[in-house]
Amino acid sequence: MTNLLNIENTLFYIVICLYFAAMIFYFLFIALKKDGVAKLAAIIQAVGLLLHTAALICRGIGAGRLPMTNQYEFATSFAWGLCLVSLIFIARFKFPVIGAFAAPVILLLIGYAAMQSKEVKELMPSLRSSWLGFHVSTAIIAYGSFGVSFVLGIIFLLREKMQDKGFWDRHVPAREKLDLISYRSVCLGLLFLTVTIVTGAIWAEQAWGSYWSWDPKETWSLVTWLVYAVYLHLRIRRDWKGKAAAIFAVAGFVCVMFTYIGVNTFLPGIHSYA
Amino acid sequence: MKKVWKFLGSMQFAIILLVVLILACAGGSFIPQGHSYEQYAELYSERTAGLILGLGLDDVFHAWWFLLITAFLCGNLLLCNLIRLPQLLRRSKQADDPAHLGAPCVELEGIRDPEPIFARLHMPKARETTDEAGRPLRISVQNRVGLWGAWACHLGILLLILGFALGQMTKEEYTVYGVPGEIKQIGETSYFVKIHDFRVDRSESGFVEQYTTSLTVIDNADENDPMSVDAVASVNHPGSAFGFKLYQNSMGDAAKLTVRKDGKLLQESWACAGDSVPILETPLSLRLQSVLREEAEEERNPTGYAYMIFVGEEFYTMNVQGPGESIPELGPNYEVSFSEAQSYTLLQIKRDRFTPLAFAGGLVTLLGLLLAFYLQVRKLWAVQNEDGTWTIRGSSPKGGALYADRVKEAAASS
Numbered sequence: 041m042t043n044l045l046n047i048e049n050t051l052f053y054i055v056i057c058l059y060f061a062a063m064i065f066y067f068l069f070i071a072l073k074k075d076g077v078a079k080l081a082a083i084i085q086a087v088g089l090l091l092h093t094a095a096l097i098c099r100g101i102g103a104g105r106l107p108m109t110n111q112y113e114f115a116t117s118f119a120w121g122l123c124l125v126s127l128i129f130i131a132r133f134k135f136p137v138i139g140a141f142a143a144p145v146i147l148l149l150i151g152y153a154a155m156q157s158k159e160v161k162e163l164m165p166s167l168r169s170s171w172l173g174f175h176v177s178t179a180i181i182a183y184g185s186f187g188v189s190f191v192l193g194i195i196f197l198l199r200e201k202m203q204d205k206g207f208w209d210r211h212v213p214a215r216e217k218l219d220l221i222s223y224r225s226v227c228l229g230l231l232f233l234t235v236t237i238v239t240g241a242i243w244a245e246q247a248w249g250s251y252w253s254w255d256p257k258e259t260w261s262l263v264t265w266l267v268y269a270v271y272l273h274l275r276i277r278r279d280w281k282g283k284a285a286a287i288f289a290v291a292g293f294v295c296v297m298f299t300y301i302g303v304n305t306f307l308p309g310i311h312s313y314a
Numbered sequence: 315m316k317k318v319w320k321f322l323g324s325m326q327f328a329i330i331l332l333v334v335l336i337l338a339c340a341g342g343s344f345i346p347q348g349h350s351y352e353q354y355a356e357l358y359s360e361r362t363a364g365l366i367l368g369l370g371l372d373d374v375f376h377a378w379w380f381l382l383i384t385a386f387l388c389g390n391l392l393l394c395n396l397i398r399l400p401q402l403l404r405r406s407k408q409a410d411d412p413a414h415l416g417a418p419c420v421e422l423e424g425i426r427d428p429e430p431i432f433a434r435l436h437m438p439k440a441r442e443t444t445d446e447a448g449r450p451l452r453i454s455v456q457n458r459v460g461l462w463g464a465w466a467c468h469l470g471i472l473l474l475i476l477g478f479a480l481g482q483m484t485k486e487e488y489t490v491y492g493v494p495g496e497i498k499q500i501g502e503t504s505y506f507v508k509i510h511d512f513r514v515d516r517s518e519s520g521f522v523e524q525y526t527t528s529l530t531v532i533d534n535a536d537e538n539d540p541m542s543v544d545a546v547a548s549v550n551h552p553g554s555a556f557g558f559k560l561y562q563n564s565m566g567d568a569a570k571l572t573v574r575k576d577g578k579l580l581q582e583s584w585a586c587a588g589d590s591v592p593i594l595e596t597p598l599s600l601r602l603q604s605v606l607r608e609e610a611e612e613e614r615n616p617t618g619y620a621y622m623i624f625v626g627e628e629f630y631t632m633n634v635q636g637p638g639e640s641i642p643e644l645g646p647n648y649e650v651s652f653s654e655a656q657s658y659t660l661l662q663i664k665r666d667r668f669t670p671l672a673f674a675g676g677l678v679t680l681l682g683l684l685l686a687f688y689l690q691v692r693k694l695w696a697v698q699n700e701d702g703t704w705t706i707r708g709s710s711p712k713g714g715a716l717y718a719d720r721v722k723e724a725a726a727s728s
């Protein structure tokens with residue numbers, strides 16, 4: 041089993057290199073304005089994602105459980121989720137500029153993972169539950185989607201300021217469409233975040249005897265949920281679509297990051313292991 | 315008055331309430347909850363401490379103003395859903411009504427045959443009718459049920475809050491601990507727990523993997539005819555009996571305490587670590603602190619018992635007693651010893667009849683979101699012009715330009 045963990049370790053660093061290369065090619069695409077470069081960047085990112093998936097599988101088998109139970113595993117899974125969802129959005133909306141903005145975030149996340157302890161520890165009894173898999177894997181997709189909304193929010197806000205209209209007009213959808221794509225990513229994220237919260241509540245009910253106890257992680261996942269609910273309602277008002285919504289999409293992701301990292305760092309609670 | 319009602323049921327009010335809730339929750343997570351004035355004063359300043367206690371910020375999630383905001387949110391949701399119910403019924407009924415097609419977001423002219431385009435977009439069978447000018451008109455509505463998404467989501471949130479609030483008001487919570495063989499009462503109820511067995515499963519390296527208690531819950535309401543239910547509680551798998559759920563919460567050291575005076579057995583009982591046991595005929599009480607064990611993980615034989623002695627409530631002394639030795643502090647007449655070290659199990663016992671309501675609310679919310687986001691209502695309609703060609707129009711309130719693109723793509727590839 042240590043063999044598999046060694047393979048995972050090697051793959052992990054290869055994946056970091058691939059994500060870094062993808063980022064460089066995305067930047068080159070923006071600098072050179074060549075579609076072929078964007079395609080190459082996306083292919084490198086996709087290969088990175090495949091190897092990243094293999095690394096997670098190795099870790100899962102090597103550790104004999106789902107690779108989602110500590111700060112390292114969740115950080116690398118979060119990077120994986122963002123990579124996956126951003127590739128889906130790049131392909132679905134033929135919008136490689138997403139990659140140029142998502143790649144640095146992915147690198148930051150996987151870099152954060154690299155700084156965490158990779159030790160495989162035995163799980164305390166309360167973490168030995170089949171709900172763990174549902175709870176954390178849906179959180180990964182939710183966070184990945186919100187990462188994409190964040191990126192789209194930034195692209196929206198930058199688009200207004202860009203001088204080089206030619207490139208932006210050709211490679212970035214118009215305001216209305218950009219807002220709709222961002223809305224799609226928030227929908228995906230909010231749906232999965234809701235599943236995360238519901239499965240977390242079911243699990244907490246079984247493990248601690250209380251499905252909601254206002255622990256800081258729970259409270260911040262609720263705050264995040266409410267921030268995106270406000271985003272949705274603001275969008276219903278025509279005059280709030282666009283810039284205001286984009287600002288909220290960016291703020292929502294700040295809440296996501298706080299729920300993920302800030303709570304563990306500043307607000308200890310019963311969730312302190314994850 | 316009408317204006318006030320309208321505001322209370324409005325979305326603006328909803329947004330204000332949600333933003334206030336966000337701020338309250340964030341505040342409640344930053345300010346440590348449940349501390350005393352002195353602790354806040356030490357953490358911040360005396361003035362801030364006064365402010366925190368005055369505003370109920372030491373217990374935000376149960377503060378009167380937090381409950382009030384939540385109550386307003388419920389009222390707001392209820393009003394909003396009541397107002398929208400007839401509107402939605404009407405919109406659902408009129409979805410394929412030629413007089414209520416609404417503004418299109420896409421329009422394609424000169425189509426020879428609309429059928430392949432409808433098929434490519436997976437539109438359901440079109441309603442065939444005529445427009446006001448008598449021209450053939452085909453209307454197809456996709457995901458009509460999606461109209462109900464937001465409504466269901468709001469209903470779910472209402473049920474969720476209701477279930478949670480009723481649960482908070484009526485739930486019962488007890489703690490019971492003991493060693494196998496003991497029978498303990500659940501709070502002041504007529505129920506008792508008989509502990510049969512407590513098992514700790516460890517991995518090869520000695521790491522605890524699971525705690526399991528086997529027990530029987532006995533209802534002694536009718537002493538002549540007690541009823542009983544067997545249950546097993548382990549971490550993540552609570553037992554259940556008589557509507558109670560029994561959670562394996564934690565464990566601790568326990569040992570048998572034997573007291574002899576002048577050679578005669580005075581008392582014998584189980585002492586759980588942390589419990590003070592009064593010694594009969596003396597003002598003293600004895601508290602087991604912990605059982606000391608050998609380092610070796612497999613054997614884990616006790617090497618001693620750490621204890622404290624109190625005179626009334628006052629701490630008197632603490633010491634360690636080796637196995638087989640007597641505690642010297644009580645004098646030569648007394649022979650006091652701990653033996654048969656084992657673990658006690660601590661169970662948390664709860665009864666909340668409204669948990670299913672809260673979970674049902676959560677599921678309805680989830681279903682609502684699924685409908686609202688992934689079953690978006692889309693309309694496509696085609697009118698036949700005099701020259702035999704068709705004009706296709708489509709609308710999608712939430713898809714807008716993206717839906718327009720899809721319709722154009724479908725037309726291009728048909």
Ligand code: HEM
Nearest residue numbers: 269272276323324325328387390391394464467471686687
């Ligand atoms: C925690 C509270 C709430 C949540 C999570 C929530 C969630 C939602 C969601 C998911 C949608 C659908 C949005 C979309 O499809 O883009 C929606 C729409 C809507 N919500 Fe809420 N909502 C909440 C509270 C409220 C309240 C209190 C009101 C009271 C007026 C309200 C009024 C509306 C309206 C009018 C719509 C538009 C409905 C439609 O498009 O058919 N919401 N809400």
